[in-house]
Amino acid sequence: MAGQAAAIRVVKKYPNRRLYDTETSTYITLTDVRQLVMDSAQFVVRDAKTNEDLTRSILLQIILEEEAGGAPMFTEAVLGNIIRFYGNAMQSFMGAYLEKNLQAFMDLQVKMAEQSKGMSPEMWAQFMNAKSPMMQGMMGNYVEQSKDVFTQLQEQMQKQSEQMLAALGLKR
Template identity: 75%
Template sequence: MQKSKAGSGSARSDAVRVIKKYPNRRLYDTDTSTYITLTDVKTLVMDNEPFVVRDAKTNDDLTRSILLQIILEEETAGVPIFTEQVLANIIRFYGHAMQDFMGSYLEKNVQIFMDLQSRMTAQAPGATPEAWKQFMNAQSPVMEGMMGTYLEQSRSAFNQLQEQMQKNSEQMLAALGLKR
């Protein structure tokens, strides 16, 4: 599924692909004027194609819901990323005072890990998935160095999270007339 860049007839200035979800659960790609599947949406994600999924009737944004469906399919179909313990711990953060901070922390860590993956891929552009698997299992000094960098960036993200929490606490106490 390729997006036509030139002559698509689209006058949108935001360049975000719009996918409409109909009540019959079908997804309609307005760029290609075709019905698509969750697999096609996953391809858009993998290709870093900006898109939004909208309810065809109400125009509500359903993008998160569709992304969660893709994650659910991936988690149940193959080798899952999340253990039951991780999923249970994530659920425990919903409604907790730390929910916003946890979301931010996870987002920063995933981005740091994606940046690490991009750097590794750029250093070996022709490597096959099997070669990457062997490299990752080799525990080479290069890999240990990269993981050390990742862990340091993760620690930095956590420290930023702590500092933000401290600042928020101080602001809240000041607003209540209490000083630390």
């Protein structure tokens, strides 16, 4: 029906580690799930027995495979720093910060794609030149968005710290 959100595709994971796409009534692979992600398809992976949501673990499995093959995106230093945030008081802030920054970067990528439609290779090279006004404007917007996200997170941390101190009977 028009106007209704598309139904979320359900993929069931069976004990034998096989994935079953209920929409196509076929078994699929992690590569197929990766393609769902690439296509921006809405889906959830559920344990066939318990109905537990396994989507995050499947996505992490795909990231692990991508990192193990080809050119990894994350350095050991980045991975180490991410691990250090688990259990840290800043864990929830770091997740939100990374998510918002990644969204800002993806928005930048969409703008670049829109601006580059119909460009010749020569025009694309000029467009990608860091000195071009268009590129400087887009990168400036990205940096500004990143700064805004960081400022918002700082403000959230300050409010939570003040609330915690007030709950303990301590005031600034």
